[in-house]
Amino acid sequence: MAEQSKPHVDEYTGVDTTGHVWDGIRELNKPLPRWWLWIFYATIVWSIGYWVVYPSWPLITGHLNGVLGWNSRTAVLEDLKGLQDLRAPMVNRLADAEIAGVADDAELLDFTMAFGRAAFGDNCAPCHGAGGGGAVGYPNLIDDDWIWGGQIDEIRHTIAYGVGNDHPDSRLGIMQAFGRDEILDGEQIADVASYVRTLSGLEPAPDTDVEAGAVVFAENCVDCHGEEGLGDHELGAPNLADAIWLFGSDHATITETIQNGRQGNMPAWEERLGATTVTALAVYVHSLGGGE
């Protein structure tokens, strides 16, 4: 507890005390310079200036706005606007450029890559991974296998209009549910799954008939996946003869795929992000390692 005692001279140091006592501890009076006190008062006056100029006291509804009308949200928006203005010359150059020609202009390419990387992180990474590595059911964008084609304008089309959505230009690729819709029975599905595994050099499952599977394949699958299972970019039919699998290469997963079918979905990004951002994304994705 703080209490007051009569100020007196400290016996040990010979210095005056302030007269404040805390639990028997007294404070020596080491006087500060008066200018220090004036600066302290000046900071108080300064703070009143802050109340007047900047948003400060809360009221029942809202708060004091300050005569400058400044607020942090507007400041951020102004900063963003400034940033956009700063980028505008390059953004305009990208908007006017032919997408195939971007790579020939080193300065534009540097800008487009940075632009695309940022847009990818904001919009694409949740499904395709921060580095474009994909996940089960979400295509890997850095390998050399493309469901809808790996040419830069094909990539741009896929990003711009998406897959399996309401946009009139959307890509649409549906793998039928051969089992659920009773087109094939369980044995046929097991056989064709084994046959599909052999297309890329994998071992067929035991107790399945690969030759019977080949027949099933020829009758049901070749329309989309082709006679050798090489797929078709036009239809979004994956290549079944390579080492890359969107959902998995084990027998059970392939069986499930044939049983229940598959359908990819991706939003149409151009209406959300605008054409220039989509172009930058296409250039960026094309450069990730698999572009054709």
Add this chain to the structure above:
Amino acid sequence: MTTAEPTKLAEDFEEPFYKPHEKVYPQKVSGTYRRIKWIVLFVTLGIYYLTPFIRWDRGPEAPGQAVLLDLPNRRFYFFWIEIWPQEIYYVAGLLILAAMILFLMNAVAGRVWCGYLCPQTVWTDLFLAIERFTEGDRRERIRNDDGPMTPELLARKGVKHVLWLMIAWWTGGAWVLYFADAPTLVVDLATFQAPIAAYVWIGILTFTTYSLAGHMREQVCVYMCPWPRIQAALTDEDAMNVTYRYDRGEPRMSAKKSVAAHKKGLPAGDCVDCHQCVAVCPTGIDIREGPDLGCIQCGLCIDACDTIMEKLGRPKRLIAYDTDLNIRRRMEGTPEKMRIFRPRTLLYMALIAGIGLLMLYGLATRSLLDVNTIHDRNPAFVVLSDGSIRNGYTVRILNKRNETRRFEIAVDGLPASTLEVFNAEMIDGRQVVEVGADQTRAFRATVSVDSLDGEGSHAIAFVIRDVEADTIATANEMFRGPGSNE
């Protein structure tokens, strides 16, 4: 410190909580330490004001200023040294070196920094000299300030403030010249073409110099600066300090009285209590009261006391660089000891030498070509449609030379691997890239193999070779495949 009578009440001595500013009127003095201070003042201010104008030829692509902090381009030039942001640890090394030197100076001879080298001391000294020039010496200034304000005094004070402001303005002006080409900026400043930031900085430094050196003076040392507190904690009994030798000086009495005392066989000290040491003190303390936080140890009281002792025909150095321990030794009749080399100072010297050599080594072996690589993390590797494995990297080449250079990028350590560098030029099957003068440039590269021997990570290295010269830079990396620890 004397112990006060416990019965004495505060009314007798009570001090206010905030004390009014007592202006210090340091008196003119001459002598050894004053001379040292003048020399240090001219040298340090000379370095500060003139350095930006020293030219240094670095070729057409680089700035021709010897000392330049090029903030927009993130380069620091110091004569033949050019430092990139990646090498900012040199600055950290310099700061550590400076701290160690400060500790060593303190352990050997007290507050050498405060008394002679600190900008606050140097500029205050200069401002005091101007005050003395315009308003006269101590007695005249005290008399004038006590008396009424006459037009003449007003004029003299006016001249003083104008001179102070001119120096302060020049101080700010010199500051901004370290950040841009000095001769160009001087012209720009004069023709109001310079960036607004330059004027703002000149304004700030004009204000701080004028107020700190002109008005705050010793208040900065006593109340604002942390160093006196740190210094007090770092000092020890062997450190030399500006000391009043009370063994010789006490009991103090006038010259006449001391003759009488000698006749009676009574002790008489050499201090005649003339107060010259107090009159010349820039912080207004009395050195005879013992070690003081306010004492910046400039040695001016030594000069003042020596002058008096000389007139009286007594030995000089009643106030001198000494230790309290030696004073007690002399009083006890034991021999004095001067221990400059003691474990503490030797440690500081070793650290200074060690850090200095390390930095010199770093500078001498500084490479003008460097490469950093970043391995793609997500995913660490990718399997291609033919089953081969590919890793992606960002290869950043730092060309620290003032000319555009071409480099071959190659990968080492993985047999039968294929390297592809995006946007590289293929020359005879080699991947060649170009990096502009004094620039960094990042390239995307992939390394692929058909199959890997064994699982896990494989150590590889990116080798960057200057196509014209045979300079090489290497970055160690990993190649990851299935089963490797991501």
